[in-house]
Amino acid sequence: MNILHMKYAAEVARCGSINKAADELLMNQPNLSRAIKELEASLGVEIFIRTPKGMVVTPEGETFLRYAEKILKQVDEVESMFRNKDRLKKHFSISVPRASYICEAFSNFSLALNKETDAEIFYKETNSRRTIKNILESDYRLGIIRYAEHFDKYYKDMLEEKGLAHELITEFSYTLIMSKDSPLAAQEVIIGSDLEKYIEISHADPFVPSLPFAEVKREELPDNISRRIFVFERASQFELLSKNPKTFMWVSPVPEKLLSIYGLVQKPCANNVKLYKDLIIHRKDYRLSDLDNMFVAELCKSKRALFREKP
DSSP: OOOOHHHHHHHHHHHHHHHHHHHHHHSSHHHHHHHHHHHHHHHTTEEEEEETTTEEEEEHHHHHHHHHHHHHHHHHHHHHHHHTTTGGOOOEEEOOOOOOOHHHHHHHHHHHHOOOOOEEEEEEEEOHHHHHHHHHHHOOEEEEEEEEGHHHHHHHHHHHHHTTTEEEEEEEOOEEETTTTSSGGGGGSSOGGGGGGSSSEEESSOOOOOOOOOHHHHHHOOTTTTEEEEEEEHHHHHEEEEETEEEEESSSOOOOHHHHHHTEEEETTTOOOOEEEEEEEEEEOOOOOOOHHHHHHHHHHHHHHHHTOOO
């Protein structure tokens, strides 16, 4: 049985006649009749009953033709898709930490999509564990993971084990942001103990794969803060920081224009020495697409501008 035989049977059923079907298929009647008999022999069932008035579909033939029509429709769709391959939609997907410089790069990337580019774009903000899972299990092409420097060997060993390529984007220490009306904003120097009477805004899902959540929480959310509000997305964090001068947040450096929009200020903490790393990851056997390379180019521009790096 092959696709051609399915087409022949479907046409015979539609026409109700070998002769008419042969005319439609631009082939001679004996060859079409022989093809139908070969199909029936390969299936071991009669698809048609031959009568003086034409070809009548048997109950078994009706079952076969239902499946055949579905298959033929799918074949037509695939053929149509690849006949028009220049108009195929391009795909871009990435999972990232909640970071303003990455979001800015993504916004600039979106502006570079011209009207000739048919594309489906997926941008997911989440933690490192979910980013790795998205690439391994959910067909995301790229990811950016963030971790404290002392987890470097742990992460790189894990990425190697899972067959994921990685490249460093940047290293940084977290900075503090708060409302311009916060008393903290007026301080010339801020140290960790100054934060104890304020409310910390924190992302709710810090996670290091295979480590207990309590251990990660202890690392990332120190005990000296008695009031903490957990959020999952960046819009909420900026609104809270903007409207409540008693709040603050630890973040990777934020572009000045975004701080200005929300009326926020950014300040270092004098005794904060912990270093973090952002790495871009993908499967080792994955070759970056044109869209991927466009995004990476914007990411590099955003990083250089924000982290004051030389080109």
